[in-house]
Each structure stands twice: as C-alpha cells, then as structure tokens.
Amino acid sequence: MSIRRANGLFFLIAAVSFGVASSILSATFDWPDILRAPAPTVLAAFEGGGDSLVWTWFATAWTYGLLAIPILLLPRALRLPAPRLPALRMATLIGAASVLLSVIGFLRWVFVVPPLAHSWTSGSPVTRAAVEAAWTAQHQFGGALLGEHLGQLLAIVWSVSVSMIALRGGVLPRWIGWAGLVASALYLLNQGDVMATALPGFPVWDAAGFLGSTAWGLWILALGVTLLLPARSPHDVPAERALAAA
Incomplete structure (x- = not known):
C-alpha cells in the first residue's frame, strides 16, 4: 500500500475510533456538557462511574x-x-503539538481526577472544599488551557494550512480546502465557551462546540477518503482554472 493510501486509512481509523470512544463517553458521562458543571456535580458523577469510566477516558x-x-x-x-x-x-x-496537548487534557481524567473524586466522596466538609479548589485548578489548566484552548487552536491552524494547500497545490480536491476552512471556522467559534470559563460574560454560541467538532471530524473523514483515491499531480490544473487563465 502506498504512503498516501496508508495515510488516508490512518485518518479514517483515528476518526472512527475516536468517534466511537467519545460517543460512549457522552452516553455514560454526559460529556462534554458536564465539563461546565460545578465541581461537586462532576466529582460525584465521576466517582459513580467507577473503573469503567476511567477506561473510557483512557x-x-x-x-x-x-x-x-x-x-x-x-x-x-x-x-x-x-x-x-x-x-x-x-x-x-x-x-x-495540538494532538499532544489534547491527549494531556484527556489523560488527566485517568491520572489526576480519580484520586480527587475519591477524596471528595469520602472526605469531610473541609476536605471537600480543598478538593474542589484543587479540581478547579487542574480543570482550568489541564482542560481549558491545554486541551481546549491550545489544543483546539493549534488543530485549527493545522486544518487551515492543509485547506490552503488543497486550494493552491493541486494535490487535493479544492472542495476539501473549502470544507476545511468552513469546519475550522465553526470549530474556532467554540473558543467563546472556553474563554467564558475565565472571563464570565464572554460571548458564547452554545451550538458551536457540537457543530464545530462534528464538522471538523467529518472533514478528517473526508480527507482520509480523498487520500485513498488515486493521487492527483500537483501540475494538474482543473478545467475551470485553465479556462479562467485563458
């Protein structure tokens, strides 16, 4: 199998496997809506999920x-x-780098959150107050800052770059470029929700998270399918561009 087709297959495997895992997480833990819930709600729900929830996050x-x-x-x-x-x-x-930051954000639910949730569940009121403060600190740093802000922004920079290459390079269909730009723009709007965790009152479009992440994921799938198709030469100019040049 050529590198191009193998690459397309890897995009498909990554997109589908993450889609399955995240769907299970959504069904069992109300993710991502629960990310904005108060600390007691999140910690109680996490402790109630048991080991299976930890493995789902893994x-x-x-x-x-x-x-x-x-x-x-x-x-x-x-x-x-x-x-x-x-x-x-x-x-x-x-x-x-965007993938690395996002993985760090996800893995804190495996290595950081479980002991916090256990301490909160079994602790005294004083212990619970301390755990809630610790939860908020790690949630803002590992989740909002690393995973959602930096991870998503760098992913958007990457997808925009690939989209521009598709529009100019001739090695990918132009519709992949336009679709990537639209998906990236929708995904960028989710930053309003992230910024609102630090700046209450920051404009938020509630549907941006779902629409943006879904559109971006579907674009990854489309990119994978496109790479499985026969390659185009960088020197091949679509007919409409040749006519426009003439």
Whole structure:
C-alpha cells in the first residue's frame, strides 16, 4: 500500500475510533456538557462511574492520539513541490503539538481526577472544599488551557494550512480546502465557551462546540477518503482554472 493510501486509512481509523470512544463517553458521562458543571456535580458523577469510566477516558485519549500518525505522515503522502513543502512541514509540527496537548487534557481524567473524586466522596466538609479548589485548578489548566484552548487552536491552524494547500497545490480536491476552512471556522467559534470559563460574560454560541467538532471530524473523514483515491499531480490544473487563465 502506498504512503498516501496508508495515510488516508490512518485518518479514517483515528476518526472512527475516536468517534466511537467519545460517543460512549457522552452516553455514560454526559460529556462534554458536564465539563461546565460545578465541581461537586462532576466529582460525584465521576466517582459513580467507577473503573469503567476511567477506561473510557483512557480509550478516548489514545484514540484521539492516533491522529498524530496521519498528521506526521501527510507531507510524505502529498509529495508537494519543494517550494511548498516547508509550509506543510511547519503545519505538521503544529498539528502534532495540538494532538499532544489534547491527549494531556484527556489523560488527566485517568491520572489526576480519580484520586480527587475519591477524596471528595469520602472526605469531610473541609476536605471537600480543598478538593474542589484543587479540581478547579487542574480543570482550568489541564482542560481549558491545554486541551481546549491550545489544543483546539493549534488543530485549527493545522486544518487551515492543509485547506490552503488543497486550494493552491493541486494535490487535493479544492472542495476539501473549502470544507476545511468552513469546519475550522465553526470549530474556532467554540473558543467563546472556553474563554467564558475565565472571563464570565464572554460571548458564547452554545451550538458551536457540537457543530464545530462534528464538522471538523467529518472533514478528517473526508480527507482520509480523498487520500485513498488515486493521487492527483500537483501540475494538474482543473478545467475551470485553465479556462479562467485563458
């Protein structure tokens, strides 16, 4: 199998496996809505989920981590002309960093939250107050800052870069470029919800999280399917562009 087709397959595997894991998490833990719930609500629900909930978070983290493989392989798969390759390589590093930050945000539910939830459930009122403060601190740092703000922003920078390459490079269909820009814009709107955790009153569009993440995930699927199809030469110019040039 060629690098290009293998890359497309990796995109599909990462998107589908994360979609399954995150759907189970949504059904069993009301994710992502519960992320904005008060500390007592989250800690009680987490403790009630038991070991199975911890393993669900573990699976969600590492299925998202699979996305780093096709992101890192993409420059080899597309085989861009030398002048355009450095931009894609820089975008690749940004995309890989975004995956790392998001995985850290997910894995805190495996290594940080369980002892906090147990201490809160079995502790005295004084202990509970201390645990709630610790929960808020780690939730804002590991979740809002690393996973949701930096992780999502860098993922958007990567998808916009790939979309621009699709529009200009000729190695991917132009509709992939336009779809990527739309999905990235929708995903960016979710930052209002993230910023509101630090700045109450910041404008929030409630549907942005669901629409943005869904559109971005579907674009990843579409990118994977496109890479499985026969490759286009960077020198192939669509007919409408040739007519416009003439």
